[in-house]
Every structure is written in C-alpha cells, then in structure tokens.
Amino acid sequence: MLWKCSVCGYIHTGTEAPEKCPKCGAPKEKFSALSEEEAKKISDSDRTNDIHMEIIKLAMRIKELAKEGIEINLDPPCVALFKQAHDESLVIKQRSKAEIAGHVSRGKW
C-alpha cells in the first residue's frame, strides 16, 4: 500500500502510514492512502525514471568509447563516425535528464 504525505508529497510504502513523515515531520494524520490507479501511476513512473537513468549511464559509456576511438585515430572516416557518436550520446543523455526533471516537476515519481 502507498501513502502520500499531503504536506510535502513524500510517498511511504507499508501496511500503515508512518508515525511521522521522514521528510517534513508531519504527523500520521497528514498521510492518505493512494488508490490502486494512483499507486500504479507512481510505480510506472518510478520504473520509467530508472529506465532514463540507465539510458543516461549507457550514453556516458558510448561517450567514453567514442573518445577512445577518436584517440586511436585509425583513419578520417572512422574518427568522424566516433565524433558523431560522441555528440549523439550527449543528446541522448540531455534528453533523458530533461525528461526526468519534467516528471519531478509534474509530481510523477
């Protein structure tokens, strides 16, 4: 069961609401149980955020590999390809970061 603090939005998982909100200190009465639908939305966006985090990590890995390829400097077409992969990895990373920030500002997590 998920419980939401009406003061700060903290989400608690458990059979009961906590005695005190771990984030803002509000008492138990300030917590309300979320409906199944709301709980599903939260777990879906939780998973989605994890996927974005994983994509960011992979993009960082592509960036490292591309850098290594650029340094090896085998021939110009090969270096050009690595430079492109390097730039694209940054776009992938920034796009996922912006999306996570969007979720958080819309109260989705």
Ligand SMILES: [Zn+2]
């Ligand atoms: Zn709170």
